[in-house]
Amino acid sequence: MGAMKTAVRRWRRGARDLGMSTAEYAVGTVAAAAFAGLLFKVVTSPDVRTLLLGIIKRALQLG
Numbered sequence: 001m002g003a004m005k006t007a008v009r010r011w012r013r014g015a016r017d018l019g020m021s022t023a024e025y026a027v028g029t030v031a032a033a034a035f036a037g038l039l040f041k042v043v044t045s046p047d048v049r050t051l052l053l054g055i056i057k058r059a060l061q062l063g
Helices: 002-043 046-062
Strands: none
Touching (some): 002 046
16 A cells, blocks of 8 residues: 555656656757748848859859
8 A cells, every 4th residue: 555655656757857848848849940031031141142143053063
């Protein structure tokens, strides 16, 4: 009987952490999406786009 009580206590203790890990994944996903959006805006800006195209053109001319 004592083993059953111990198992239930451990299960309850572990069950509290389940929602917390899900929330951490959600925050991480939102942060990754925000970073991807910011990176997309930077890479597609006219200045950076011109710079990247220049680098690619020079690399293709060397080959």
